[in-house]
Amino acid sequence: MDQLSIKCIAVFCGSRMGNNSLYLNHTIQLGEWMASNNITLVYGGGSVGIMGAIADTLMKGGGNVIGVIPELLKNVEQGHKHITDLRIVPDMHVRKRMMYDLCDAAIILPGGNGTMDELFEMVTWNSLKIHSKKIILLNTAGYYDHLLAHINHSQEQGFLHENWRERIIVADTPEAIIGFFETDKS
Known part of the structure; x- marks a missing residue:
């Protein structure tokens, strides 16, 4: 089996569990796949949610x-006190920049305002050619349907410079994400 070209994935997600048990189930499936493929996780450093x-x-x-x-x-x-490497930084801006710099791609799981901030900054930097990293949105149980409709509306109303689908890959299941990475081998 060929090695995956992705060695480190940033995962942006909630510091809460949410109200649907599928959020946790999908998170665990994704984490198990990453561990079994020796893909390093870069994440927000918390031990909750x-x-x-x-x-x-x-x-x-x-x-x-x-x-x-x-x-x-x-x-x-x-x-989190029981991870490989916990880096304490001065502020949110340094946190996001460090996470972007360390990863080869980003996956966005369900989350709140902080997750939205991270998603949109990552997409904006991608659009501005600051980076060209893959951005994958895990739309568990339709969690992001309303957000995707809004982004689509922004495009239809002429406020986006390009087709947003060129910047964000939407997947409904961890299996779809895994399939994407496994077909994107170098």
Whole structure:
């Protein structure tokens, strides 16, 4: 079997579990696949919510986990003490930049305002050619349907410079994400 070209994936997601158990199930499936394929996880550094669950899953599977957490969230998101590498940074801007710099691609799981911020900054940087990393949105149980409709509306109304589908890959299941990466081998 060929090696995957992706060695490190940033996962942006919620510091809460959400109300649908499928969010956690999909998170665990993705984490197990990453661990079994020796893909390093870069994430927000917390030990709570689905953010903590993906880190725990990789660690349980013998994976490598880099957490990046700003000083002000160290207690709120409960900085994970049992991961490979926890980096404490001064602020959110440094956190996001470090996560982008460390990863080969990004996966966006369900989450709140912080996750939206990370998604849109990643897409904006991609559009501006600051990076060309793959951005994959896991639309578990239609979680992002309304957001995708809004992005599509923005395009239809002439506010986007290009087709957003060239920047964001939408997948409904972890299997679809896995299939994408496994067909994108070098």
